[in-house]
Structure formats: C-alpha cells, structure tokens
Amino acid sequence: MAAQSSTLPAQNGHDAVTAGIIIIGDEILKGFTQDTNSFFMCQKLRSLGVKVARISVVPDDVDTIATEISSFAAKFTYVLTSGGIGPTHDDVTFEAVAKAFGEQVCPHPELVTLVHRFFGKTDVCCPEMKLAHVPESSLLNYGKNKRTGEALKYPLVSVRNVYVFPGIPALMERALEGLGHLFRNEQTRFHSREIYVSADETLLAPVLNQANARFGRHAHLGSYPDWVNNYYRVRLTLDSESEQHLEEAYSFLMQNLPPALIVPLVTDPVARAATDVYALAESGSALGQKVAAALRTIEEALDRFSLAQICVGFNGGKDCTALLHLFHAAVQRYNLHLCTVQGHIQQALADLKAQHPQLQAVLMGTRRTDPYSRTLTPMCMTDPGWPEYMRVNPLLDWTYRDIWHFLRALFVPYCILYDKGAEPGSGGAVPPLPQPRHCSPSLRPAGPAGLGSMALGVGSWGYTSLGSMSNTQKNPALRYTNALGQESYRPAYLLENEEEERTSRQ
Numbered sequence: 312m313a314a315q316s317s318t319l320p321a322q323n324g325h326d327a328v329t330a331g332i333i334i335i336g337d338e339i340l341k342g343f344t345q346d347t348n349s350f351f352m353c354q355k356l357r358s359l360g361v362k363v364a365r366i367s368v369v370p371d372d373v374d375t376i377a378t379e380i381s382s383f384a385a386k387f388t389y390v391l392t393s394g395g396i397g398p399t400h401d402d403v404t405f406e407a408v409a410k411a412f413g414e415q416v417c418p419h420p421e422l423v424t425l426v427h428r429f430f431g432k433t434d435v436c437c438p439e440m441k442l443a444h445v446p447e448s449s450l451l452n453y454g455k456n457k458r459t460g461e462a463l464k465y466p467l468v469s470v471r472n473v474y475v476f477p478g479i480p481a482l483m484e485r486a487l488e489g490l491g492h493l494f495r496n497e498q499t500r501f502h503s504r505e506i507y508v509s510a511d512e513t514l515l516a517p518v519l520n521q522a523n524a525r526f527g528r529h530a531h532l533g534s535y536p537d538w539v540n541n542y543y544r545v546r547l548t549l550d551s552e553s554e555q556h557l558e559e560a561y562s563f564l565m566q567n568l569p570p571a572l573i574v575p576l577v578t579d580p581v582a583r584a585a586t587d588v589y590a591l592a593e594s595g596s597a598l599g600q601k602v603a604a605a606l607r608t609i610e611e612a613l614d615r616f617s618l619a620q621i622c623v624g625f626n627g628g629k630d631c632t633a634l635l636h637l638f639h640a641a642v643q644r645y646n647l648h649l650c651t652v653q654g655h656i657q658q659a660l661a662d663l664k665a666q667h668p669q670l671q672a673v674l675m676g677t678r679r680t681d682p683y684s685r686t687l688t689p690m691c692m693t694d695p696g697w698p699e700y701m702r703v704n705p706l707l708d709w710t711y712r713d714i715w716h717f718l719r720a721l722f723v724p725y726c727i728l729y730d731k732g733a734e735p736g737s738g739g740a741v742p743p744l745p746q747p748r749h750c751s752p753s754l755r756p757a758g759p760a761g762l763g764s765m766a767l768g769v770g771s772w773g774y775t776s777l778g779s780m781s782n783t784q785k786n787p788a789l790r791y792t793n794a795l796g797q798e799s800y801r802p803a804y805l806l807e808n809e810e811e812e813r814t815s816r817q
C-alpha cells in the first residue's frame with residue numbers, strides 16, 4: 312500500500328476515491344458569473360465518500376478543455392465537468408471530451424429521440440439537436456428524483472470516467488443529487504469537528520504544529536481566521552476518515568489550547584432564539600428577569616396590535632439588535648419586510664406612515680439612559696408634533712452591560728464596528744471605511760416576507776455608541792497600549808464604566 316503512491320495520503324488500507332472538477336466557462340474567468348457549482352459538487356462528493364483533489368476553471372476553448380480533461384481523467388477516479396453543453400457556439404464541452412479521447416461526436420439515437428420529444432424537433436441541423444451530438448462512447452445515466460424516486464427525464468452523459476454536467480446550477484444540482492449512486496464510496500466516511508478560538512493564529516501556531524506532527528497522518532487540521540466575526544477569530548477544523556483518530560486529535564487540541572480562548576459557539580443563534588431567550592427568561596438570574604420583563608412588554612404590544620401594525624425601529628445598533636432577537640423569540644420568526652426610509656427621524660417616521668398607513672406601533676431599543684428617555688414608559692405615544700405611533704420600549708430598564716451580556720451569552724451577531732479598533736495582534740490591517748451615509752432609519756414592519764437583511768443605518772467606526780459619520784469617534788475609555796507599544800482600543804463589550812458609553816458620540 313505505502314509503496315503504491317506518494318501523492319495519495321496514507322489512509323486506512325484502501326485507495327482514496329478521488330475526483331477532479333473542471334468548471335468550464337469564459338464568464339467565470341471574466342468575473343461575470345461566480346462559480347457556485349464547484350462548491351456544491353465538493354460538498355456533495357464529500358458526503359458520498361469521494362475526495363475532491365482538484366478544481367480547475369477553463370475557458371470555452373476546445374483544445375484547453377480537451378487537454379485538461381485528458382490530464383484529469385488519468386489522475387482521478389472521477390472527473391466532473393460543468394457547463395458548455397447547451398445549443399450555442401460557446402458550448403463546446405462534448406467536442407472537447409471527444410477530442411481528449413480521440414473520438415468523434417455523433418448523434419446519439421436515444422438523445423435524438425429525447426430532443427424530438429422535448430423540443431418537437433427532428434432536423435439534424437437545428438440548434439436543439441446539438442444537445443444530442445455527443446462522443447461515440449457516451450453512456451447515458453438516468454438519475455432519480457430525490458423525493459419521488461422516479462427516474463429523471465433527461466440523462467447525464469458520461470464518457471469513460473468523465474461526467475458531463477450542465478452549467479445551470481439548478482440543473483447541475485438536480486443531476487448530481489439524482490446520481491449519487493454513481494460516485495458513492497461505501498469504504499469511506501469523512502468525519503469532522505470544529506473548534507472556535509478567540510485568539511490570533513500566531514498565538515495558536517505552536518499548539519497546531521504539535522497537533523499536526525502527532526496526528527496529521529490521520530486527521531487533517533485546518534486553521535481559518537475570520538476578521539468579521541463577533542465571537543471568534545479562528546475556526547479550526549479537524550477531519551478524518553476515522554472517528555477514533557478524529558477524537559484523539561480533538562482531545563489533544565482541547566487539552567492544549569488555552570481553555571479561556573475556546574469559544575462554545577452557537578452557530579445558529581437565530582434558529583434557537585425562542586428556546587434560548589425563554590430559557591434565559593426563566594433562569595431567575597438578574598439578566599433573566601430583565602429578559603422576562605422585556606418579553607412581557609413585547610407580548611403586551613402583540614396583544615394590543617396585530618403583527619401588521621407593529622414594526623421594529625432598527626438602525627443597526629446593539630440595542631435594537633437585542634430587541635430584534637427578543638421580538639423574534641416572541642413571535643418565533645424573523646418574518647421581516649425591510650423598509651429603509653431616508654432623512655431625519657421625524658420626517659422619516661411621517662414618510663413611513665404615508666407608505667404603510669396600517670403601522671401603529673414601533674418597537675424601540677431605547678434605554679432610560681439614552682438622551683430624553685428618563686421619563687419614558689414601556690408603552691407611550693410619541694410626543695405632540697411627532698407622527699403618531701405607540702412607542703414600545705421593552706428595554707427601558709436594561710443597562711449597557713445587560714445588552715452586551717444578553718447578545719454575547721446567546722451569540723447573537725451584531726454590527727462588527729463595536730468590536731473594531733481592539734484587534735491586538737491582527738497585523739494592523741484594517742477593513743476599509745464604510746461609505747459615508749446619512750443616518751437613515753430602517754423600520755422593519757413585521758409583514759409576511761422572508762428574512763430581511765441587516766440594515767446598517769450608521770456610518771462610522773464606533774465603539775460603544777454608534778451615531779453618524781460626523782459625530783461618532785473612538786471611545787477614549789476603551790483605549791490602551793498594546794504589547795507592541797501601539798495605541799489600541801478594546802471592543803465595546805469590555806467597557807467598564809457604563810456611564811462612559813456615550814463618550815464616543817459628540
């Protein structure tokens with residue numbers, strides 16, 4: 312076994328079943344279209360026990376495609392191509408496959424019949440008939456509909472170990488889903504685990520090197536930094552064909568990485584919001600009591616107003632992020648229609664009313680320590696002279712610290728600007744400044760639409776309080792000098808004295 316191949320990694324006594332993917336299309340190389348097919352193919356093949364060894368992207372050029380196909384066909388168990396099998400001049404994949412194997416393309420009787428059946432065409436020269444011209448030794452593979460089990464009507468062409476998939480993602484995905492049996496490798500199952508770490512890679516490198524030296528033969532370790540995640544800096548992945556080897560490497564890492572840096576990340580906080588938020592509310596903790604009171608205010612608003620009459624005042628800040636999560640927990644869904652209104656808040660609220668006259672209540676993330684908010688009540692009408700709305704303020708009695716405690720305990724994603732500036736050891740690289748924008752309120756009616764995107768109605772580096780481009784600055788209370796003697800800033804959730812929250816806004 313060991314002597315057989317120097318290119319294949321040592322495995323458990325059997326040859327790896329491999330695949331090479333060839334993505335065909337000028338549009339991919341020109342940046343007109345983003346390749347999503349290889350991503351889907353990699354995930355699917357991995358789930359079938361096939362190891363993807365290479366992805367290549369080539370232009371719509373017969374010779375280039377043919378050269379790549381003959382090289383891949385010799386190296387890998389399977390070759391999957393994507394694209395270039397349609398009726399137009401730039402679809403030359405079949406010709407290229409034929410060329411790679413020294414064959415001709417000719418009409419395949421069964422495909423001719425199908426073209427006749429689907430398009431009603433029999434003329435050998437019509438564009439549709441190009442789909443039926445395939446290499447001489449082509450086989451037709453009929454997949455199965457994943458749900459119904461019925462045979463798919465249009466087959467996938469294969470020539471030797473080359474499988475020729477359409478480029479249209481929906482067609483390609485359906486074909487591969489339906490043909491899993493062609494590629495499935497029962498000998499192999501890939502197992503994987505992840506560890507999330509809140510430290511920079513440089514700090515982890517020594518432990519990772521040790522782990523790799525000890526376990527690398529049987530468990531592959533990957534280290535992937537992320538600069539825009541609120542909760543971790545590095546995602547470590549382990550994968551192996553053997554569950555036992557995987558667990559050994561995993562235990563080693565868990566024992567040797569600094570425990571304080573390992574983050575027990577919840578990767579789908581939104582899906583679990585209802586469970587986690589209500590569990591917190593019932594926990595009896597101090598934060599739990601605040602959560603319970605906020606939920607009561609939200610529930611009361613839901614009793615008084617229908618979902619269509621309520622919206623969430625969302626400007627991208629931490630307070631309304633907490634509010635949105637609570638509201639979602641209460642109604643069990645982020646069932647949002649995003650409505651962005653420009654201009655100053657008073658006019659924007661009037662414009663919103665004109666566009667959506669049914670709206671009567673706005674859930675807001677206002678806290679008592681916000682300007683002019685000391686005397687507000689959980690539900691109060693807007694002041695005279697303001698467009699008429701019921702202001703619903705579930706978070707009035709929450710503190711700055713409560714907000715951060717809540718968001719971070721439940722791993723709720725929030726605007727990354729609150730974390731920025733600290734970055735000790737991040738190499739000094741800073742993401743580009745956001746485009747200047749006017750502070751634009753985004754009010755999100757809870758209408759019957761899909762998941763709304765997060766609107767960021769702020770435009771600056773902010774640390775503890777985000778306003779607009781012109782009035783937001785780094786909060787001096789977060790400043791410190793890092794190990795290299797450089798001025799740095801801690802993330803907002805580490806602010807010690809909450810009275811200094813607004814020191815970052817003029």
Ligand SMILES: Cc1cc2nc3c(=O)[nH]c(=O)nc-3n(C[C@H](O)[C@H](O)[C@H](O)COP(=O)(O)OP(=O)(O)OC[C@H]3O[C@@H](n4cnc5c(N)ncnc54)[C@H](O)[C@@H]3O)c2cc1C
Nearest residue numbers: 624625626630631673675676677681693694697751752753
């Ligand atoms: C629905 C609504 C009704 C208001 N009614 C009155 C009123 O009757 N009298 C009065 O004097 N002032 C009113 N205001 C203005 C309010 O008091 C603040 O001046 C304003 O929210 C900005 O305060 P901030 O930046 O300090 O607070 P932030 O902490 O930034 O905002 C507090 C909360 O208000 C909501 N909010 C604030 N700005 C926006 C925005 N641009 N887009 C969407 N949501 C936003 C969010 O839920 C946020 O969590 C109202 C604001 C809103 C959004």
Ligand SMILES: NC(=O)C1=CN([C@@H]2O[C@H](COP(=O)(O)OP(=O)(O)OC[C@H]3O[C@@H](n4cnc5c(N)ncnc54)[C@H](O)[C@@H]3O)[C@@H](O)[C@H]2O)C=CC1
Nearest residue numbers: 334338344345346347348394395396397465477478479480
């Ligand atoms: N019903 C079926 O199963 C089949 C239908 N056809 C017909 O062939 C034609 C399409 O030919 P193809 O060779 O599939 O397409 P193509 O190479 O011309 O690409 C079709 C579309 O898919 C996109 N695309 C291509 N590669 C991609 C990738 N890697 N990631 C994301 N998007 C990608 C392209 O940008 C383009 O918009 C259609 O007219 C179709 O009806 C062809 C074969 C089978």
Ligand SMILES: [Co+2]
Nearest residue numbers: 648649650651
């Ligand atoms: Co709208």
Ligand SMILES: [K+]
Nearest residue numbers: 336395401402
């Ligand atoms: K094409």
Ligand SMILES: [Mg+2]
Nearest residue numbers: 397398399402
């Ligand atoms: Mg085409």
